[in-house]
Amino acid sequence: MPNPSTPAPNPRPLGSRRIELLTLGDELLLGLTPNSHLTWIGEQLGRRGVQLARNVTVSDEADLIAAEVRAAWARADVVITTGGLGPTCDDRTREAVAAAIGQPLVHDPAIERAIADRFAKLGRRMTPNNLKQADRFERGEVLPNANGTAPGLWVEQDGRVLVMLPGPPNELRPLFTEQVLPRLARLGLIGEHEAYIQLRTAGVGESALETRLQPVFAPHGDALSVAYCAHFWRADVRLSSPSGRLGPAALQAIANECAALLGEDFVNFGHDSLARVVSDLFRAQEKTLAVAESCTSGLFSGQFTDICGASKFFRGSLVCYGNFAKMQVLDVPESLIEQHGAVSDEVAVAMATGVAEAFEADYGVAITGYSGPGGGTTATPAGTIHLGLHSPQGVWSKKMNYAAARAAVQERAVTMALDWLRRELGRAASGVSAPPRRATLIG
Amino acid sequence: MPNPSTPAPNPRPLGSRRIELLTLGDELLLGLTPNSHLTWIGEQLGRRGVQLARNVTVSDEADLIAAEVRAAWARADVVITTGGLGPTCDDRTREAVAAAIGQPLVHDPAIERAIADRFAKLGRRMTPNNLKQADRFERGEVLPNANGTAPGLWVEQDGRVLVMLPGPPNELRPLFTEQVLPRLARLGLIGEHEAYIQLRTAGVGESALETRLQPVFAPHGDALSVAYCAHFWRADVRLSSPSGRLGPAALQAIANECAALLGEDFVNFGHDSLARVVSDLFRAQEKTLAVAESCTSGLFSGQFTDICGASKFFRGSLVCYGNFAKMQVLDVPESLIEQHGAVSDEVAVAMATGVAEAFEADYGVAITGYSGPGGGTTATPAGTIHLGLHSPQGVWSKKMNYAAARAAVQERAVTMALDWLRRELGRAASGVSAPPRRATLIG
Numbered sequence: 101m102p103n104p105s106t107p108a109p110n111p112r113p114l115g116s117r118r119i120e121l122l123t124l125g126d127e128l129l130l131g132l133t134p135n136s137h138l139t140w141i142g143e144q145l146g147r148r149g150v151q152l153a154r155n156v157t158v159s160d161e162a163d164l165i166a167a168e169v170r171a172a173w174a175r176a177d178v179v180i181t182t183g184g185l186g187p188t189c190d191d192r193t194r195e196a197v198a199a200a201i202g203q204p205l206v207h208d209p210a211i212e213r214a215i216a217d218r219f220a221k222l223g224r225r226m227t228p229n230n231l232k233q234a235d236r237f238e239r240g241e242v243l244p245n246a247n248g249t250a251p252g253l254w255v256e257q258d259g260r261v262l263v264m265l266p267g268p269p270n271e272l273r274p275l276f277t278e279q280v281l282p283r284l285a286r287l288g289l290i291g292e293h294e295a296y297i298q299l300r301t302a303g304v305g306e307s308a309l310e311t312r313l314q315p316v317f318a319p320h321g322d323a324l325s326v327a328y329c330a331h332f333w334r335a336d337v338r339l340s341s342p343s344g345r346l347g348p349a350a351l352q353a354i355a356n357e358c359a360a361l362l363g364e365d366f367v368n369f370g371h372d373s374l375a376r377v378v379s380d381l382f383r384a385q386e387k388t389l390a391v392a393e394s395c396t397s398g399l400f401s402g403q404f405t406d407i408c409g410a411s412k413f414f415r416g417s418l419v420c421y422g423n424f425a426k427m428q429v430l431d432v433p434e435s436l437i438e439q440h441g442a443v444s445d446e447v448a449v450a451m452a453t454g455v456a457e458a459f460e461a462d463y464g465v466a467i468t469g470y471s472g473p474g475g476g477t478t479a480t481p482a483g484t485i486h487l488g489l490h491s492p493q494g495v496w497s498k499k500m501n502y503a504a505a506r507a508a509v510q511e512r513a514v515t516m517a518l519d520w521l522r523r524e525l526g527r528a529a530s531g532v533s534a535p536p537r538r539a540t541l542i543g
Numbered sequence: 544m545p546n547p548s549t550p551a552p553n554p555r556p557l558g559s560r561r562i563e564l565l566t567l568g569d570e571l572l573l574g575l576t577p578n579s580h581l582t583w584i585g586e587q588l589g590r591r592g593v594q595l596a597r598n599v600t601v602s603d604e605a606d607l608i609a610a611e612v613r614a615a616w617a618r619a620d621v622v623i624t625t626g627g628l629g630p631t632c633d634d635r636t637r638e639a640v641a642a643a644i645g646q647p648l649v650h651d652p653a654i655e656r657a658i659a660d661r662f663a664k665l666g667r668r669m670t671p672n673n674l675k676q677a678d679r680f681e682r683g684e685v686l687p688n689a690n691g692t693a694p695g696l697w698v699e700q701d702g703r704v705l706v707m708l709p710g711p712p713n714e715l716r717p718l719f720t721e722q723v724l725p726r727l728a729r730l731g732l733i734g735e736h737e738a739y740i741q742l743r744t745a746g747v748g749e750s751a752l753e754t755r756l757q758p759v760f761a762p763h764g765d766a767l768s769v770a771y772c773a774h775f776w777r778a779d780v781r782l783s784s785p786s787g788r789l790g791p792a793a794l795q796a797i798a799n800e801c802a803a804l805l806g807e808d809f810v811n812f813g814h815d816s817l818a819r820v821v822s823d824l825f826r827a828q829e830k831t832l833a834v835a836e837s838c839t840s841g842l843f844s845g846q847f848t849d850i851c852g853a854s855k856f857f858r859g860s861l862v863c864y865g866n867f868a869k870m871q872v873l874d875v876p877e878s879l880i881e882q883h884g885a886v887s888d889e890v891a892v893a894m895a896t897g898v899a900e901a902f903e904a905d906y907g908v909a910i911t912g913y914s915g916p917g918g919g920t921t922a923t924p925a926g927t928i929h930l931g932l933h934s935p936q937g938v939w940s941k942k943m944n945y946a947a948a949r950a951a952v953q954e955r956a957v958t959m960a961l962d963w964l965r966r967e968l969g970r971a972a973s974g975v976s977a978p979p980r981r982a983t984l985i986g
Contacts, residue, residue, distance in 0.1 A: 126594065128581065128582075128585070128598075129581075129585050129589075129594055129595040129596075129597075129598065130585050130586065130589040130594055130595070131581070131582040131583060131584070131585035131586025131587075131589060132586075132772065133582075134577055134578070134579070134581075134582045135577070135578050135581055135582070135598075136577070138571065138572075138574070138577075138578055138600065139571075139574040139576075139577045139578070140574060141574070142571070142572050142573050142574035143573065143574030143575075144574075146572075146573040146574060151569065151572055151573055151602070152572040152573070153572075153601075153602075154572075154599065154600065154601050154607075155571075155572065155578075155598075155599070155600040156597065156598070156599050156600075157581065157597065157598040157599075158596075158597050159594070159596075270948060329575065390868075397844070397845070397847070397848045398841040398844050398845050398848060398860065398862075399845075399848070401840070401841050401862055402840070402841050402842075402845060404840070405840045405841060405842070410864075411864040411865070414864055415863075415864060415865060415867065415868060416861065416862050416863040416864055416865070416868040416872075417841065417861070417862045418859065418860070418861050418862075418872075419841075419844055419859050419860045419861075420858075420859040420902075421853075421854040421857055421858060421859055422854070422858060422859070424858065424902065424903055425833075425858060425859040425901070425902050428901060428902070428903065429859075429861075429872060429901050429902070458868070458871060458872050459863075459867065459868050459871070459872070460867055460871065505713060
């Protein structure tokens with residue numbers, strides 16, 4: 101059995117590593133479940149400097165699996181399979197893979213004990229089906245699964261690696277992060293650390309960003325590789341040095357220079373979302389937030405759903421479709437709506453203040469507009485959104501006009517509002533009280 | 544050129560049709576974008592009786608594409624590619640595919656005119672890049688793209704079909720539904736109509752459902768195929784007759800029998816979501832809805848985001864994390880929270896009535912609980928959720944206890960609440976006023 105603690109230094113550059121992913125399951129082919137393993141594993145490997153070479157999805161049937169594993173095994177450095185290990189899966193999945201790589205399966209009493217223990221702890225009885233989950237490859241290893249019965253299986257053979265992972269994401273992900281990534285890194289098949297430094301920015305388009313950062317990048321010529329990834333109102337910049345001529349410290353120095361140059365348009369380094377950055381600012385400053393949305397129908401507040409501890413600062417939110425709720429719950433005067441319309445700077449401001457007061461929050465955000473495709477008027481066409489921001493420093497509104505598909509309009513409005521909060525919280529922390537650019541100061 | 548109006552009847556059963564999907568793009572392999580084409584196309588084909596045989600994702604590079612198309616073309620009845628047709632894509636994508644299937648490309652002046660017209664209408668100038676989008680296969684056809692510049696390409700050759708589709712979903716989906724599906728059906732490669740009748744049910748587990756429906760299915764033996772697909776608090780039943788021994792009318796008669804037997808637990812036939820069914824009931828009865836959520840943080844109201852016309856009945860919603868908003872905005876008495884706790888039948892009922900009154904809605908739904916993993920108390924552990932329902936017929940609460948992952952707890956609570964609304968609206972329409980099962984009648 102190969103000893104995974106011995107590093108196998110490999111002189112080939114990371115970019116030439118070939119990793120293939122085989123995802124198994126009818127539910128993927130029938131569209132019942134999205135192929136989230138491709139998205140998640142692809143991202144993890146990309147961060148370590150290796151782009152997944154290929155993903156194949158087939159049914160969980162022994163013959164199909166054997167053919168795909170054989171083909172991938174013939175040309176890849178690493179073959180990863182997901183699914184096909186559950187007790188109700190095709191019994192012959194493991195056998196098919198074993199045949200494809202030319203290794204027999206052996207029953208492993210230690211796995212059987214771990215499965216039996218798990219069942220005992222859950223107060224359930226082990227079924228004979230679970231017994232086949234106690235098989236491993238003869239010259240392979242076992243990757244313990246803390247969240248399910250089927251362990252991962254690991255084989256190193258002829259300079260290649262085969263990894264079989266259980267399908268449920270809550271089992272696969274910790275197993276991949278804690279066991280597979282470190283093992284692949286030790287073998288030199290992926291980077292030990294992140295392959296690039298990511299700067300997240302907001303409020304600057306991709307080409308404007310490129311122009312502004314060019315003076316920082318130019319001196320480094322082709323030693324520096326720069327990739328842009330634009331979203332709505334956000335853009336990420338990834339700095340790397342595929343040739344290795346710029347080390348981590350040099351790359352970080354360049355990234356710092358970019359951040360300083362971008363000022364407020366720089367959001368953060370790394371992978372944290374804008375909502376996470378805003379959450380951290382709220383928690384650090386011990387301030388609270390409340391939100392009123394109409395045309396984004398809960399998408400803004402939904403940004404905080406998955407953020408642990410959001411309830412510490414997020415007082416709550418209101419989605420109001422009609423004018424009644426605006427008037428009744430948020431205390432927006434009917435006369436204001438009649439005079440200026442529900443989609444106006446004036447109403448956005450009144451909503452922001454109204455929601456902050458209703459929830460007794462320090463900050464109030466309001467989004468009112470027409471996401472389209474229908475709605476809108478000649479003066480205020482679909483794609484027109486007014487944002488309102490109530491803060492301890494004052495209250496402002498901002499108008500955006502974006503002729504695009506409904507989901508794009510909504511995403512941009514939500515991102516703009518989050519980014520506005522981020523800037524305002526940043527200014528509050530640094531004691532700067534100038535009103536934000538492009539904003540109308542009302543009262 | 545083959546004439547697509549001539550049907551090519553093919554005696555092989557649909558199940559033996561082999562359709563392969565090739566999805567192109569680094570963004571899929573790097574996890575920047577989920578592979579939604581697999582999910583969506585897989586579902587469309589599944590509904591017509593053919594399970595996608597295989598999906599391969601590779602980078603948009605000519606050599607890789609050529610190899611994959613050649614392999615798929617050698618064994619499949621239909622090969623579908625997505626992506627690789629944009630003006631900034633690898634120039635050689637079309638050439639690579641042309642080489643793989645042994646047909647030259649020709650420039651099509653009609654496509655060029657369509658592209659030029661599109662640019663003129665948008666007030667933009669066509670770039671030389673766009674010219675290559677005017678190529679088609681010599682003995683192939685063009686599938687016009689109403690939402691973008693690159694048309695789809697269609698080839699019938701040696702009894703097989705190759706389809707190349709543009710990558711953006713808003714271009715691909717209408718093109719697939721309006722042009723590709725009818726063509727494949729005409730050639731007998733997929734079913735003319737839906738391959739199964741789907742019954743959607745709620746409130747019954749998969750095995751209980753199987754037991755209840757067995758007497759309806761038993762007389763039909765193996766002429767009838769039944770597949771179950773269980774979700775949280777919902778289950779779908781798909782009835783088909785792969786042998787063809789039961790025609791559409793016979794299948795519908797069996798489905799009707801199931802629906803009658805299931806009574807209120809039957810939701811609908813087809814693919815409409817529970818939220819859509821509830822929306823239709825609200826609109827038909829001209830009633831309105833308001834929602835207050837805590838532990839599901841907007842997931843309930845998010846069910847209506849994509850439903851066109853939801854603003855006609857959905858007055859609005861409130862997400863409240865702390866007790867303050869419950870008291871302030873919803874008028875839940877502080878003493879009630881102190882005596883019974885925020886997660887209790889009493890508070891759920893007060894929230895439901897409070898939100899209905901705040902938004903002046905006929906129906907009010909409240910969800911309060913601990914989604915986990917943290918939170919909860921010994922008496923009220925994580926996974927405990929109380930639902931409240933205020934309706935013109937009365938006000939009730941319901942308790943659910945579900946020890947599972949956070950997202951599962953939330954999905955089940957949201958589905959239970961939607962389903963409760965559905966049942967209550969159904970009873971209101973039929974004049975039945977009995978309180979729902981498992982409900983506590985309060986005041």
